Amino acid sequence: MSGKPLVSILSAGLSKFGKRKGVYGRELFVEAVTEAFERCPKLDPKKDIRAVIIGHMGESFEHQGHTGPTLADWAGLLPSAAIRTEAACSSSGVALRIGIFALLSGLYDIVLVGGVEKMTHRTTPDVTEFLAMASDYPFEQWHGLTFPSLYALMATAHMHKYGTTEEQMAMVAVKNHHNGALNPKAHIRREVSLEKALNSRMIAWPLKLYDCSLITDGASCLVLTKPELAKKFTDTPVHIIGSGQASDTIGLYERQNFTTLKAAKLAAKEAYKMAGVKPDDIDVAEAHDCFTIAEIIAYEDLGFCQQGKGGKMIENGTTTLEGKIPVNTSGGLKSKGHPVGATGTAQACEIFLQLTEQAEKRQVKGADIGLAHNVGGSGATATVHIFRRG
Amino acid sequence: MSGKPLVSILSAGLSKFGKRKGVYGRELFVEAVTEAFERCPKLDPKKDIRAVIIGHMGESFEHQGHTGPTLADWAGLLPSAAIRTEAACSSSGVALRIGIFALLSGLYDIVLVGGVEKMTHRTTPDVTEFLAMASDYPFEQWHGLTFPSLYALMATAHMHKYGTTEEQMAMVAVKNHHNGALNPKAHIRREVSLEKALNSRMIAWPLKLYDCSLITDGASCLVLTKPELAKKFTDTPVHIIGSGQASDTIGLYERQNFTTLKAAKLAAKEAYKMAGVKPDDIDVAEAHDCFTIAEIIAYEDLGFCQQGKGGKMIENGTTTLEGKIPVNTSGGLKSKGHPVGATGTAQACEIFLQLTEQAEKRQVKGADIGLAHNVGGSGATATVHIFRRG
Numbered sequence: 001m002s003g004k005p006l007v008s009i010l011s012a013g014l015s016k017f018g019k020r021k022g023v024y025g026r027e028l029f030v031e032a033v034t035e036a037f038e039r040c041p042k043l044d045p046k047k048d049i050r051a052v053i054i055g056h057m058g059e060s061f062e063h064q065g066h067t068g069p070t071l072a073d074w075a076g077l078l079p080s081a082a083i084r085t086e087a088a089c090s091s092s093g094v095a096l097r098i099g100i101f102a103l104l105s106g107l108y109d110i111v112l113v114g115g116v117e118k119m120t121h122r123t124t125p126d127v128t129e130f131l132a133m134a135s136d137y138p139f140e141q142w143h144g145l146t147f148p149s150l151y152a153l154m155a156t157a158h159m160h161k162y163g164t165t166e167e168q169m170a171m172v173a174v175k176n177h178h179n180g181a182l183n184p185k186a187h188i189r190r191e192v193s194l195e196k197a198l199n200s201r202m203i204a205w206p207l208k209l210y211d212c213s214l215i216t217d218g219a220s221c222l223v224l225t226k227p228e229l230a231k232k233f234t235d236t237p238v239h240i241i242g243s244g245q246a247s248d249t250i251g252l253y254e255r256q257n258f259t260t261l262k263a264a265k266l267a268a269k270e271a272y273k274m275a276g277v278k279p280d281d282i283d284v285a286e287a288h289d290c291f292t293i294a295e296i297i298a299y300e301d302l303g304f305c306q307q308g309k310g311g312k313m314i315e316n317g318t319t320t321l322e323g324k325i326p327v328n329t330s331g332g333l334k335s336k337g338h339p340v341g342a343t344g345t346a347q348a349c350e351i352f353l354q355l356t357e358q359a360e361k362r363q364v365k366g367a368d369i370g371l372a373h374n375v376g377g378s379g380a381t382a383t384v385h386i387f388r389r390g
Numbered sequence: 391m392s393g394k395p396l397v398s399i400l401s402a403g404l405s406k407f408g409k410r411k412g413v414y415g416r417e418l419f420v421e422a423v424t425e426a427f428e429r430c431p432k433l434d435p436k437k438d439i440r441a442v443i444i445g446h447m448g449e450s451f452e453h454q455g456h457t458g459p460t461l462a463d464w465a466g467l468l469p470s471a472a473i474r475t476e477a478a479c480s481s482s483g484v485a486l487r488i489g490i491f492a493l494l495s496g497l498y499d500i501v502l503v504g505g506v507e508k509m510t511h512r513t514t515p516d517v518t519e520f521l522a523m524a525s526d527y528p529f530e531q532w533h534g535l536t537f538p539s540l541y542a543l544m545a546t547a548h549m550h551k552y553g554t555t556e557e558q559m560a561m562v563a564v565k566n567h568h569n570g571a572l573n574p575k576a577h578i579r580r581e582v583s584l585e586k587a588l589n590s591r592m593i594a595w596p597l598k599l600y601d602c603s604l605i606t607d608g609a610s611c612l613v614l615t616k617p618e619l620a621k622k623f624t625d626t627p628v629h630i631i632g633s634g635q636a637s638d639t640i641g642l643y644e645r646q647n648f649t650t651l652k653a654a655k656l657a658a659k660e661a662y663k664m665a666g667v668k669p670d671d672i673d674v675a676e677a678h679d680c681f682t683i684a685e686i687i688a689y690e691d692l693g694f695c696q697q698g699k700g701g702k703m704i705e706n707g708t709t710t711l712e713g714k715i716p717v718n719t720s721g722g723l724k725s726k727g728h729p730v731g732a733t734g735t736a737q738a739c740e741i742f743l744q745l746t747e748q749a750e751k752r753q754v755k756g757a758d759i760g761l762a763h764n765v766g767g768s769g770a771t772a773t774v775h776i777f778r779r780g
Contacts, residue, residue: 066766067476087474
């Protein structure tokens, strides 16, 4: 059923997500890297790591570009070749994919991939503006479109075409806050009731405050190696068996359809094919819930349900911790938080924890195959990765 | 003598460099891509290209991040997986290296790599600020250090330690403006006298106006494939036989030595070893002359001369068009221009033209082996690539 390992994950690390006052992003990254090395004591950071690939979305947040060597420097990983990838909120999903390229190329034996973003020290209007750079400048930003309004266009189209409701969207928030409350690293560890979510402040109709993910500080990383070297370092590796990436138009206005993300569908198709698995085989998934409607669309794009049936899927409880395909056991971007550059590898961290039985109160019993779905902007980039217990 | 091809370059394209009023960066990229496809008519852009990897330094210049899919979209290359790499002024040197990873991984047969930057529509203070993001924010930018002042620190250290002179630095400007005047794509196609360069306005002592590279708009790209597929598309491929990348501290203040770039030396060592060639074997090179002192240091870091002898090397004429190792035949960053994200692949374009005898008035007769040296920031990133005529 499942394909050949492309690469193996030796370890993973995550900083505490949240409002992290008084630290730079580079310090959050050190927190994540430290956890990853503590989790795999046979790794020697200075000796074993020769390449560092980092997803980082916005130079404006900390007035800091050239983030690759900055983070490698602070994490004590010089003179590793350090690379920053940027693909908006899928910056570290892309870093993970480049890490796979680097290992498959034969030029490296072990690489560290990760991501970081420090956001909460900026004002909300600043954050909104910086995030908007992931959409089209002359044709979207210029006219005042921001990300809540872009996803609101998708939500209204989905409501109109398939009868998806505001209640169904709110149910995504309820589920993800429930999971996040069980995750010690999550930003907002608080359950939310359906009523509270539905009555929260309007942001861009039909999206309310609780339909939106969080502005969060955080960092994440994974240490990857060739499958044949994994057992030298750990008895419990997790293999990556499928990787997909595709792109779509930068502007939403250029698309024929607002109710699906074409790049995500193509990335999923590539990843499933490589992995030799079907949507039905997935035991646990992290999906890119930057807005609640995005998780509903993800169910459909990933083939977890038919097109248009995403609203019903959340309603039926299929994706809760106890459901058939638990989605966003970490709390997702909605409750764990969304430090944009860190999100892709943070999703992979959660899958790593699940497939190595380290997910504590949110553990999905016997999970064998996992999936991470990471979306950049309004879907101009998407990556999908499929993981198998080693 | 020379190593096995890693990948082969099928074609290369370059936009006109300069002040390009009234166009977006994405339009300059289309110009470069169009030239590359015109140069290799057997390529079918829609059918053959599945991945696009783009170096782009600053989202602030055009208020546009998520540049990967933006450029792939405008160039008609969707739904290719599109990736942006950022490593300051070596952003597209890194993109080239990732393109090599992508092909060696076996996941792609053909990839397009390139870079872009649109800079001249911003004020000089804005450009200076945006470029400064490639240095350390808390420990450099905050204190008022900008790139001319960082390289001025290197220049004074080199003068103090090795007796390098202001005249020798000015000679780099004279040579590169001579070459740039022969390059129809160059930004400033004008010879400059030693006297004029030496008497130009002081920027950060000892660096004067003519010691600094240009603020330029431009784009560049290469189409790469596996060596075994090259002959299907062209009779005159150029092979990449060596690739090196390393990192150093983001802050100059963290280094023990200001007169050499450690990352560049390590990258060169890796590339030479992989290529199986020595500095003496190089027939033509593009070196990262963001400031004239940087080219002098590059001679030493690349092993073209002994440490400390770079000043003598320019004085002796060894690196002119008629010299033993012509450096920056394109005019370099100094005269061709420095659209930061585009520079790495623009250097590779020049080497491609030289090794396929398309460099017109600046052709180095019979050049067989070329080298491109691309530096990010004050040397926190460096890439070195070595090329051989196919």
